[in-house]
Amino acid sequence: MHATQTLIRGGLVLVENAQFAPVSLVIEEGRVVAVIDGDGPDDLPTLDATGRIVIPGLVNGHTHSHGALGRGGVPEDATLETFLAGGAALNGNRHSDDLRLSAELSAVEMIRKGCTACFDLSVELPGPSVAGIHAVAEAYHNAGLRAVVAPMISDRTIYQALPGLLDAFAPSQRAALAAISLPRWQETLAICTEAFARWPVPRDRVKPGLGPAIPLHCSDAFLTACAATAQAADLCLQTHLAETQMQQVAAHQRYGTSLTAHLDRLGLISPRFSGAHGVWLDPHEAALLASHGAGIVHNPLSNLRLGSGIAPLHALRSAGVTLGVGTDAANTSDAQNMFEALRLATTLSRTSSAPPEHWIGPTEAFRMATEGSARILGLDRVGRIAPGWAADLLFLDRSYCHYVPLRDPLSQIVFAETGAALREVMIAGALVFADNRVLTLDEASLAERAGRAATRLDAANHDARQMAEAAALIVRSFCRSACARHPHSHPL
Ligand SMILES: [Zn+2]
Incomplete structure (x- = not known):
């Protein structure tokens, strides 16, 4: 030895x-x-x-580190579209230190709940900066968490993305909303490329990726350039794909076809591509994703919180799509608990009288939340305990009530664990959590900084919040009637 x-x-x-x-x-x-x-x-x-049950670390296939500083700020009746209309109210006026702080808060939560790697689509408004992207990468590096740091980028606001939305507003409001614009995509991609070229931390643990936010929020030229950049630099690329019915309805209006078919025409669908959510995919889209080796990340709690729907996991699995599991962010999902996402991945597959042969069993859900997500992050031999695989390990207390008596450990973990029995977390052979403490970050200092940042940001974004609240009512009724006019029944 x-x-x-x-x-x-x-x-x-x-x-x-x-x-x-x-x-x-x-x-x-x-x-x-x-x-x-x-x-x-x-x-x-x-x-x-x-006295411990040892399992591989859970891999979060989709989150947003900026969500941690937005915690508690999403109205209880928000849909995805009203949430997006309020993006500036939650994410405006942030400096790179705020992005770093938010990523540290996010890392603490994930580590405390058994996550050892994540795919982070992190946003900076109005567009990314090298300092902001690097701050997020450094935060994960210091936390010891594995991560894909993918700047979430767009060149259209929601008002430019959804055909007809601006017309739903009174002329006075319309002018103000129409005036909101995002940087040119050439500038945005140049900043990302520069940030990736001067990457501040070792890439074996924290590596760059690309996150064109939502296909409708990106021009075709931008999407095509993202695909080329990802290919040239060997990056994973993730977007929000068919998260809501509204997105699929708007895709048919704008593109004359489904979201996935459109992305395929532009050359985006490949093994490096993953779509977050995939709630409103049709069978042709599932087949397209599978035939290109692309993935879908299931975000069950976020889909429930925003009323987006329940992703058709059985149909995606049957089509052969690579599947992972994610939490989505601490703003729209309220918590980043991979144990909770894991449990919902199996239990939600049983709704609507689905026959038992269509259910996702605990073993399969667990593999999705480990090896499946790791494949989507492009990680080499991460997500299982075997010779040659990463020493990313969780240590659960087998005397905790979830495991007394202990008959079927994996079933008891998937159906019952919340993180309450988690005692130690190891990433790449080093302990990052033990004795109920995250060992890599100062949680007391983070809490103090988070409180100060939230007070400052809420004051700076006060006007944007008022504008978002007024816009939300119109956005909601627009989406409702657009979906009613173009019925797109749950296709899978
Ligand atoms: Zn998301």
């Missing part, structure tokens, strides 16, 4: 995401290098996992 190795012994370990066994793990350079029956050798530094 090598001197730089560590032994984890005494735990009940989920091996290969298939079965639990009382094995020991040898860790070296951030990876599991051996899975040994029994206690293993006595001459290595040892982490005692007696």
Whole structure:
């Protein structure tokens, strides 16, 4: 055995995401290098996992770090479109230090709830900056979390994105809303490219990606350029795909076809492509995604919170689409709890009298939330416990009530765990959470800074909030009647 190795012994370990066994793990350079029956050798530094259930870290396939500073700011009756109309009220006037703080808050929450890697679409208004993108990357690096940091970018506001929306406003309001504009996409992409070229942290843990926000919010030229940039720099690309019925209705109006068919015409659909949500996809779109090796990230709680619908997981699975699981952000989802998303991935598949053979079982849901999401993040050998795979591990207290008595550990984890039994989190062989403390960040200082930032930002964005509240009523009724006029019944 090598001197730089560590032994984890005494735990009940989920091996290969298939079965639990009382094995020991040898860790070296951030990876599991051996899975040994029994206690293993006595001459290595040892982490005692007696009384623990050891599982791979959960991988969050879709979130937004900027959401953490927007926590509590989303009205209880918000839909996605009214939320987007209020984007400036939640995200305006932020400096790069606010983006860093928000990413640190987001990282703390994810680590505390068993997430070891995330795909972050982080926004900066009116457009990205090198300093802002780098601040988010540095925050994840310092937290020890794996991440894809994908600036969320657009060149159309919601008022420019949805055909006919501006006409629903009175002329006086219309002029003010029409005047809102975003930077030219050439400028936006140039900033992203510069930020990626001068990437401030090691890419093996925190790497860049691209996040064209929503296809309708990006011109075709912009989308095509994003695909080319992603291809040239070998980046993952993620967008919000068919999250709401309104998006699919507007796609048929604007493009004369579905969202996915349009993106395919532009050359975006590829193995590096993933769509968040995918609630309103049709069978042709599912087949297109599958045939290109593209993925969909299921965000069940966000879809419920915003009333977007329930994604057709069984149909996507049957079509062969790569599936991952995400939380979405702490603003629209209120919490980033991958255990909760995992449980909803299996339980929501049982609604509407779906036959049991269509249900997503706990083992499959768990694989989606680990290996599936990791594939969507483009991570190499992350998401299972096996020789050569990342030592991203969660240690659950098997004496906690969820596991007493213990009959079927994986089922009990998926159906019952909330994070309450989580005792330690390891990422790339290093502990980042233990003794109920995140070891990589100062949580007390973060809380104090977050309180001050929220007070300052709420005051700075007061007028934008009032404007958003007035616009929300019109946006909601516009979407309702647009969807009623162009019925797009749940297609899958
Ligand atoms: Zn999202």
